[in-house]
Amino acid sequence: MAINLKVNGSSRSVPAEPDTPLLYVLRNDLQLNGAKFGCGLAQCGACTVMVDGKPVRSCVTQIGTLGGAEITTIEGLGTAQKPHPLQKAFIDEQAVQCGYCINGMIMSAKELLDRKARVSEADVRDALAGNLCRCGTHNRIVAAILRAAKEMGRT
Amino acid sequence: MNAPTLTRRGFNKGAGGIVLAFSLLPAEVLAQAAAARLPGSLNNNRLLDAWIRINADGTATVHTGKVELGQGILTALWQIAAEELDLPLSRVTITQVDTSRSPNEGFTFGSQSIENSGVALRLAGAEARAILIELAAKKLGADAAALKVADGVISAPDGKRVTYGELAAEANLKREASAKVRPKPASEHKIVGKSIPRLDIPAKVMGGAAYVQDLRLPGMLHGRVVRPPRYGAKLESVDEAAARRVPGVVAVVRDGSFLGVIAEREENAVKARAALIAGAKWSGGDTLPDPAKLYEHLRSRPAQTTVSSEKKATVLASAKVIEATYNKPYMSHASIGPSCAVAQFADGRYTVWSHGQGMFPLRVDLAKALKVPPPQIRCIHFEGSGCYGHNGADDAALDAALLARAAPGRPVRVQWMRDDEFAWSPYGCAMSMKVKGALDGGKIVHWDYELWSNTHSMRPANPAGNNLLASWHVADAQKHGSVTNVPIQFGGGSDRNAVPLYDFPSQRVVNHLVGEMPLRASALRTLGAYSNVWASECFMDELALAAGADPVAFRLAHMTDPRAKAVIEKVAAMANWKPGEKGSLSRGRGIAFSKYKNLACYVAVIADVEIDRASGKVRVREAWAATDAGLVINPDGLKNQIEGGIVQTASWTLLEEVRFDRNGIRTRDWSGYPILAMPDVPKVSVELINRPNERPLGSGEGSQGPAGAAIGNAVAHATGKRLRDLPLDAARVKAALG
Numbered sequence: 041m042a043i044n045l046k047v048n049g050s051s052r053s054v055p056a057e058p059d060t061p062l063l064y065v066l067r068n069d070l071q072l073n074g075a076k077f078g079c080g081l082a083q084c085g086a087c088t089v090m091v092d093g094k095p096v097r098s099c100v101t102q103i104g105t106l107g108g109a110e111i112t113t114i115e116g117l118g119t120a121q122k123p124h125p126l127q128k129a130f131i132d133e134q135a136v137q138c139g140y141c142i143n144g145m146i147m148s149a150k151e152l153l154d155r156k157a158r159v160s161e162a163d164v165r166d167a168l169a170g171n172l173c174r175c176g177t178h179n180r181i182v183a184a185i186l187r188a189a190k191e192m193g194r195t
Numbered sequence: 196m197n198a199p200t201l202t203r204r205g206f207n208k209g210a211g212g213i214v215l216a217f218s219l220l221p222a223e224v225l226a227q228a229a230a231a232r233l234p235g236s237l238n239n240n241r242l243l244d245a246w247i248r249i250n251a252d253g254t255a256t257v258h259t260g261k262v263e264l265g266q267g268i269l270t271a272l273w274q275i276a277a278e279e280l281d282l283p284l285s286r287v288t289i290t291q292v293d294t295s296r297s298p299n300e301g302f303t304f305g306s307q308s309i310e311n312s313g314v315a316l317r318l319a320g321a322e323a324r325a326i327l328i329e330l331a332a333k334k335l336g337a338d339a340a341a342l343k344v345a346d347g348v349i350s351a352p353d354g355k356r357v358t359y360g361e362l363a364a365e366a367n368l369k370r371e372a373s374a375k376v377r378p379k380p381a382s383e384h385k386i387v388g389k390s391i392p393r394l395d396i397p398a399k400v401m402g403g404a405a406y407v408q409d410l411r412l413p414g415m416l417h418g419r420v421v422r423p424p425r426y427g428a429k430l431e432s433v434d435e436a437a438a439r440r441v442p443g444v445v446a447v448v449r450d451g452s453f454l455g456v457i458a459e460r461e462e463n464a465v466k467a468r469a470a471l472i473a474g475a476k477w478s479g480g481d482t483l484p485d486p487a488k489l490y491e492h493l494r495s496r497p498a499q500t501t502v503s504s505e506k507k508a509t510v511l512a513s514a515k516v517i518e519a520t521y522n523k524p525y526m527s528h529a530s531i532g533p534s535c536a537v538a539q540f541a542d543g544r545y546t547v548w549s550h551g552q553g554m555f556p557l558r559v560d561l562a563k564a565l566k567v568p569p570p571q572i573r574c575i576h577f578e579g580s581g582c583y584g585h586n587g588a589d590d591a592a593l594d595a596a597l598l599a600r601a602a603p604g605r606p607v608r609v610q611w612m613r614d615d616e617f618a619w620s621p622y623g624c625a626m627s628m629k630v631k632g633a634l635d636g637g638k639i640v641h642w643d644y645e646l647w648s649n650t651h652s653m654r655p656a657n658p659a660g661n662n663l664l665a666s667w668h669v670a671d672a673q674k675h676g677s678v679t680n681v682p683i684q685f686g687g688g689s690d691r692n693a694v695p696l697y698d699f700p701s702q703r704v705v706n707h708l709v710g711e712m713p714l715r716a717s718a719l720r721t722l723g724a725y726s727n728v729w730a731s732e733c734f735m736d737e738l739a740l741a742a743g744a745d746p747v748a749f750r751l752a753h754m755t756d757p758r759a760k761a762v763i764e765k766v767a768a769m770a771n772w773k774p775g776e777k778g779s780l781s782r783g784r785g786i787a788f789s790k791y792k793n794l795a796c797y798v799a800v801i802a803d804v805e806i807d808r809a810s811g812k813v814r815v816r817e818a819w820a821a822t823d824a825g826l827v828i829n830p831d832g833l834k835n836q837i838e839g840g841i842v843q844t845a846s847w848t849l850l851e852e853v854r855f856d857r858n859g860i861r862t863r864d865w866s867g868y869p870i871l872a873m874p875d876v877p878k879v880s881v882e883l884i885n886r887p888n889e890r891p892l893g894s895g896e897g898s899q900g901p902a903g904a905a906i907g908n909a910v911a912h913a914t915g916k917r918l919r920d921l922p923l924d925a926a927r928v929k930a931a932l933g
Contacts, residue, residue: 056460064461068417073409074402076580078531079613080465083865086531115402123401130400134392134831137839138265138581139399140532146400168873172865174531174581175265176842178876180835 043103047072048116058104062096063087065103066113074114074143078172085144085171089113095151114143117150126150129188130181137175144171149185159189233374235314236260240298244368246319247276249327253347253360254286257316260300261308262292262552263395264582266895267832268308270393274828275313278386279320279378281344282359289394292554292576302553302654304584304718305686306795306893309828313891321378323368330362381826381887388887390831395578407550407577408535408610415537416445417461418598418609419468421454422619423668425480425859426715430454434474438467446601447471451670455598457607468612482857483713490522490627494647498707503683504694508701510641514633517741518643521630521730521919525714525853526623527868532580533611534587534620538595541604545572545596550579551588556656563673564593564666565600572596583843584718585654587611587620590664597665614863619664622853623719624649624689628730633701637742639753642702644731648689649712650678651722662717678710681722686792692724692900695731696790697753714855720840721896724791725847728900729921732787733907737917745774746786746908756790758823761884762799763788765821769882770801780806782816783913787904789897796824796894800841802877802905806913811929813910815845815877820898822881825889833894834881840898841879846871848903850922 042053045062047070054069061080066072066089075098078086082097089098090112118124123131126146136142145168152159152167164185173181189195232238240246240260248256257276263269273289280287290297300312328349332339337351344350347359381388398405423430430452438447443459444467454471458464484492537548545565551557554574562569579588595609611619626648633641655662657676666673681688690706739749747767754760766772766786778784783806788799802818818841827833850869854861862868903921911917916931 056462060460060462068411068461071411072402073404073406076406076408076532077610078533078580079865081613081864083613084531113402114400118401120397120401120403127400131392131396134390134396134835136265136393136396136399137267137835138531138578139396139405140265140530140580142399143402165874165876170872172531172870172872174529174583174843174870176839176844176846176876177835178842178873179838179879182873 045103045106045111046108047111048113054103056103059102061099062089062101062103062106062111063098066098072113072115076140076143078140085148086141088144088147088171090147090151093151093154095148114146117146125188125191126185129184129191133180133184133187135177135180135184137177141171141173145173145181149188153189153192153194157194159194161186233372234318236298236300236311237315237318237372237374240300240315241371243319243323243370243372245298246316247280247323247368249323249359249363249366249368251360251363253358254288255280255282257287257289258297259289259312259316260292260298261312262303262576263578264303264552265578266836267393267829268303269395270391271309271828271832272312272316273394274386274389274391276316276320278384279317280324282347284386284391286347294554294558294574299555301556304552306791306895306897309891310893313828317378318374318376319372322372322376325376326366326368327359327362330365331357387828388830390829393832405578406532407537407548407579408532410537410548410577410608412537412606415606415608416457416459416602417464418455418457418595418607419464419612420594420609420615421468421471421475422615423452423480424477428452428477428480431476431478433471433476437470437474441467441470448598448601450597451668451672453597453665453668455594457598457602481713483855483859485857486855489524489625493625493627493709496709496711498647498709500705500707503687503690503704503706504702506699506702510633510701511635514635514640515741516631516633517737518629518631519734519737519919521628521733523626523726523729523921525625525716526719526847526851527617527853527862528583528586528620528719529868529870530580530582530586530616533613533616534591535579535608535610536588536591536595537606537608538592538599539606540596540599543567543571545599547572547574547592547596548577549574549588549592550577550582551592552582552585553655556654557589557592560589560655560661560663560666561593561596563661564663565596583720585621587616589655590619593663593665617862617864617868618860619715621653621715621717624651624716626689626723626726628726630730630734632734632738634738634742637744639697639699639738640701642695642699644693644703645705645707646689646693646723646727647707647709648723649709649716650680651688651716651718652679652681653717678708680706680708686794687723689723691722691727691792692789693727694793696756696759696793698755699753714853721899724789724896724900725844725903728787728789729903729907732789732901732904733917733919736785736908736911747772748774750788758797759788759790762797762821762823765882765884766799766801766819769821769880770819772801778912780808780913783909783911785905785908785912787901787908789900791893791897791900796822796892796897798822798837798897798901800898800901800905802902802909804906804909804913806910806928808932811925811927811932813849813923813928814875815849815906817878818902818905820879820881821884822894822897823884823886824894824897825886825892827883827885828891830883833883836895837881837898838879840896841902842871842876844899844902845877845906848906848921848923850924852922
């Protein structure tokens with residue numbers, strides 16, 4: 041069967057069952073690489089996307105539950121030519137080692153910056169507590185988010 | 196193909212370049228007698244065009260046999276090549292490893308890429324530039340010594356000029372490197388030594404295709420595998436029909452106890468895997484040691500015992516002797532993304548895309564398992580999720596190839612599930628270390644160190660067997676390779692950093708390499724060094740305490756290497772170390788040092804910890820590191836590695852231990868293997884001592900040994916109790932506090 045989803049502002053029809061995890065549809069049907077499979081258990085955060093402005097774990101979110109919700113992935117934030125301040129800050133701070141967790145870090149940070157007018161370092165660390173990083177890039181990630189927050193007038 | 200590219204320009208842009216067919220010679224030809232030893236990896240890949248080609252459009256294409264693992268190595272090697280060629284970075288492309296075109300540099304491991312591939316590119320680049328200058332001198336009728344090179348343009352004093360592109364057709368790089376052309380001195384470096392932004396980062400923050408997980412080939416199918424519930428279990432029967440009822444299932448593949456499924460859609464492969472698990476009956480299997488007695492078990496097993504170092508001097512009976520036993524559990528790579536590979540089988544040939552650390556060695560074991568000659572397999576590297584050693588990447592490559600055989604012509608992408616990764620990726624070895632020290636007059640007069648460990652090297656291409664997981668499970672099963680230790684002159688394996696760098700008049704270091712391997716183990720970042728530095732540097736503090744000495748002064752008093760002393764003194768200054776400072780639960784402080792492998796970079800670390808009395812939880816508040824890696828290629832990249840190593844090590848040291856019981860592995864997901872999370876990550880400061888006239892030293896793994904021991908020493912300083920078993924988790928610390 042086909043299900044309609046609203047992804048990054050466009051309406052998309054995908055040939056998948058309602059119990060299909062959103063992650064597989066994003067990656068395989070819509071060819072969006074940003075959200076990653078990490079655990080399939082909502083434990084690591086690598087698959088984080090926004091649904092109606094809230095961060096969700098796409099690996100455990102069934103597409104049949106989404107209705108007409110607005111889904112935003114990291115591809116919806118910016119482009120190489122016009123990056124979102126968060127994406128630009130991650131490049132400026134070289135806040136990546138392997139980078140597999142970075143999608144989740146940026147999406148969780150986006151939600152924090154959307155939600156709070158002023159953010160501190162402690163806010164950033166708390167907001168990202170559920171996003172695992174294995175290379176030990178945490179401090180650079182925090183620095184990048186604070187740089188973006190400053191850029192956006194949120195510090 | 197929607198394939199990622201790490202290069203600034205397409206690989207084929209230089210068509211018409213001077214190298215038409217790539218010319219790697221077979222090993223037998225290279226092994227001819229009398230060939231002079233060439234530096235770094237030039238020795239085994241001796242033709243200049245194995246490394247560098249100059250294209251007709253004035254660009255250069257650079258090949259390396261080392262792979263990007265998120266450590267930034269391609270960027271550093273790209274800098275080295277551009278520097279020596281006198282080309283801007285924008286006109287140099289560096290390619291990913293592909294067995295059809297790249298030099299064979301074995302594995303990317305042991306912090307050796309700059310030392311081997313970097314040296315080769317430095318010399319090959321300098322020689323290629325000299326060849327171009329020589330041609331230009333003839334063409335311009337000028338003296339070669341009078342020519343100037345800038346951005347790939349060679350100019351004579353009279354203003355006549357010729358470009359690399361114009362010379363490309365005549366320049367012959369299909370010749371053996373002489374390694375006689377001197378590379379630039381550090382004082383002339385314009386690109387090396389600069390923090391050039393990494394090539395791989397933009398795609399990683401934009402949702403670009405950056406990983407093998409992101410490969411999406413036309414007609415690609417999705418595969419999943421089903422592993423035995425315990426080591427050694429045999430598959431008796433399986434309800435294949437239940438799996439086949441899942442829509443879009445293309446094949447269920449069963450070969451002995453190897454079981455997998457391929458489907459048109461990924462979610463259906465996952466469902467079919469669940470159906471296979473539910474309908475599989477297994478028998479037998481191995482019983483694991485009692486985890487409560489793991490270290491006694493390890494020390495009681497038969498072992499190959501070798502003396503790694505021995506130095507004899509008379510020790511007076513009056514010397515004060517103390518001894519202690521340190522232990523380290525099995526640890527997991529715990530990469531955020533499970534292992535993944537894509538394979539295609541067509542016309543009797545395999546193409547395999549893998550995030551393994553060595554495409555050529557992988558091909559050797561794939562060929563054994565698939566029973567085809569190696570040239571019928573092409574392995575192409577694509578980055579995966581963080582790689583810290585020999586994880587499941589190679590195994591996933593064989594899984595994908597075995598499944599692809601059931602769907603000829605169609606690429607099959609296999610991604611392990613989280614439980615596959617935790618239960619089947621090889622672990623870092625459990626180790627036990629007994630240390631004895633004798634003190635006389637406040638100085639160490641004898642050091643006695645024994646360690647027990649499995650081998651840290653069960654990588655592919657061991658001549659005695661096959662080290663790919665599925666090869667042990669198929670009906671015509673193969674045996675794993677022999678147990679070997681990395682020789683000490685190459686940095687050692689289980690005994691890596693077991694020989695102290697301090698000057699003790701008398702010492703004995705003994706390595707017990709235990710053959711029986713109850714849990715699957717292999718190379719995890721630093722091999723034995725993390726454990727050995729943990730035990731040795733914690734014990735140095737025990738001896739300092741017994742001698743009534745300050746830990747920094749005590750280390751310096753036993754050290755003569757000036758570069759070692761410099762990093763210890765530097766980090767003490769950075770952290771404002773005060774001798775005699777009293778520790779408390781709100782602040783304990785510790786120092787540790789190592790020269791990685793006793794061959795590579797020097798790192799000293801100081802850590803500050805605080806301890807919650809109620810729970811026993813240790814928090815590393817802050818850490819400082821001083822590093823000497825000789826000539827620094829990319830300072831920011833080096834700092835990123837040292838910082839990351841410290842944070843990862845804080846996690847290893849405070850939290851990590853693979854859980855198992857007599858029946859098998861219990862760590863199956865992140866709840867069974869917690870790692871350090873964002874709020875608990877320490878602040879880290881790194882300073883580099885740049886020595887531009889010293890050769891570059893490997894550093895990707897340099898901070899881990901000293902970071903672990905510094906934390907251990909800080910916990911002892913805070914609590915007054917010496918904890919010798921890792922990890923220093925809340926339960927263990929609470930028990931010690933009483």
